Amino acid sequence: MSTTTVETAVQSSLQSLPIQQPYSAPITGNANDATAQAPADATVQSPQAAQTKQQPHSAAPISDGPYPYEHLLPHFSDVKYPPLTPFEHADPGLRALAHPNPRAFLDAATHVSELTPNLGTEIHGVDLAALDDNARDQVALEVAKRGLLVFRDQQAYIDKGPDFWLEWGRHFGRLHIHPTSGHPAGYPEIHLVYKDAHASFNFHIDDSTTSTVWHSDVSYERQPPGLTTFFLLASPATGGDTLFTSQVSTLAALSAPFVAFLRTLKAVHSGAEQAAFSAAGRRGGVVRRAPVESVHPVVRRHPVTRQEALYVNRQFTRRIVGLKREESENILRFLYEHIERAGDCQARVRWAPGTVVLWDNRVTAHSAIVDYHASGERRHGARIAPQAERPIPALDGLQLDG
Numbered sequence: 001m002s003t004t005t006v007e008t009a010v011q012s013s014l015q016s017l018p019i020q021q022p023y024s025a026p027i028t029g030n031a032n033d034a035t036a037q038a039p040a041d042a043t044v045q046s047p048q049a050a051q052t053k054q055q056p057h058s059a060a061p062i063s064d065g066p067y068p069y070e071h072l073l074p075h076f077s078d079v080k081y082p083p084l085t086p087f088e089h090a091d092p093g094l095r096a097l098a099h100p101n102p103r104a105f106l107d108a109a110t111h112v113s114e115l116t117p118n119l120g121t122e123i124h125g126v127d128l129a130a131l132d133d134n135a136r137d138q139v140a141l142e143v144a145k146r147g148l149l150v151f152r153d154q155q156a157y158i159d160k161g162p163d164f165w166l167e168w169g170r171h172f173g174r175l176h177i178h179p180t181s182g183h184p185a186g187y188p189e190i191h192l193v194y195k196d197a198h199a200s201f202n203f204h205i206d207d208s209t210t211s212t213v214w215h216s217d218v219s220y221e222r223q224p225p226g227l228t229t230f231f232l233l234a235s236p237a238t239g240g241d242t243l244f245t246s247q248v249s250t251l252a253a254l255s256a257p258f259v260a261f262l263r264t265l266k267a268v269h270s271g272a273e274q275a276a277f278s279a280a281g282r283r284g285g286v287v288r289r290a291p292v293e294s295v296h297p298v299v300r301r302h303p304v305t306r307q308e309a310l311y312v313n314r315q316f317t318r319r320i321v322g323l324k325r326e327e328s329e330n331i332l333r334f335l336y337e338h339i340e341r342a343g344d345c346q347a348r349v350r351w352a353p354g355t356v357v358l359w360d361n362r363v364t365a366h367s368a369i370v371d372y373h374a375s376g377e378r379r380h381g382a383r384i385a386p387q388a389e390r391p392i393p394a395l396d397g398l399q400l401d402g
Contacts, residue, residue, distance in 0.1 A: 074182025
């Protein structure tokens with residue numbers, strides 16, 4: 001695998017953090033050409049095998065009695081992983097298009113309602129744990145179309161546990177392993193979010209007036225996640241909601257000449273700051289894989305719906321390729337502020353026991369809301385994030401390499 005190391009200075013605690021450039025291959029506007037095979041000599045170490053030499057630490061349970069999900073508390077192992085290799089993604093939503101009734105999985109629903117006209121659907125009565133492969137394909141198509149599905153009363157799904165969650169996730173793509181976050185012991189593919197009054201790796205955004213940080217998950221990867229599954233094992237009595245926005249809608253709100261210009265642009269997304277944050281001793285203190293930077297189109301095309309979506313976010317997008325610094329900064333600042341203030345493109349998910357949320361990470365952005373500090377209550381969530389295709393430029397012929 002061809003790699004290049006460059007110096008970063010994103011934090012004084014990590015002034016020489018290497019940036020691992022993943023293997024890359026040219027991309028075209030055709031969805032079938034948006035993937036690349038790894039070199040013949042590329043290998044990926046088994047995370048389970050690599051963990052034989054780890055020195056883990058985990059979150060201690062809070063002292064209010066036995067916690068039923070103690071075995072799923074965050075575990076931070078300092079095992080080192082090799083760079084991710086490219087793979088060919090086959091979107092299950094494409095298979096559902098050939099089904100005579102691609103929404104047949106909703107036949108069992110007792111209630112279906114839209115969260116907003118353009119983003120999000122809330123569904124009652126469908127048992128995710130009982131869906132066969134055809135129904136899962138249909139779910140993938142519906143997520144692609146609506147951006148966000150909120151399934152209520154899914155305790156049966158949650159109770160099936162981590163082996164089932166991984167089997168579920170693999171149906172939708174190769175499972176992503178986060179380079180810095182906590183995971184249940186033995187299950188590195190499950191990204192955990194955890195906060196309580198006592199956990200030593202809690203962190204606060206002390207230098208910001210808000211906890212709201214809009215982002216698309218790990219957009220710095222060459223092939224970021226697509227259909228993403230998230231649910232809470234424990235949640236505060238009130239608060240801890242999640243905000244979502246449709247990047248299809250945020251793009252559609254812009255003028256046609258400006259969108260035409262944005263289609264010609266590509267931007268750098270970086271994982272360096274996230275790695276530096278962890279290496280500085282925050283949120284677990286581990287960096288298991290060298291951080292990467294990837295170049296993605298500013299406007300991408302969904303491989304199933306063919307819809308165009310804005311693809312920048314304040315957390316991971318760093319600069320627009322080919323523009324001068326001031327030009328890049330001002331365009332990105334405008335786009336970030338547009339995404340953040342466009343309430344007419346947004347939906348808010350209020351969590352309830354047994355809720356499982358699916359979103360398409362390619363065409364949405366989201367932010368947690370950390371508004372429950374005073375209560376000291378536990379918020380413990382699990383995310384399964386299958387990777388998808390390398391982002392497809394909306395503009396045919398836009399070259400992401402070179």
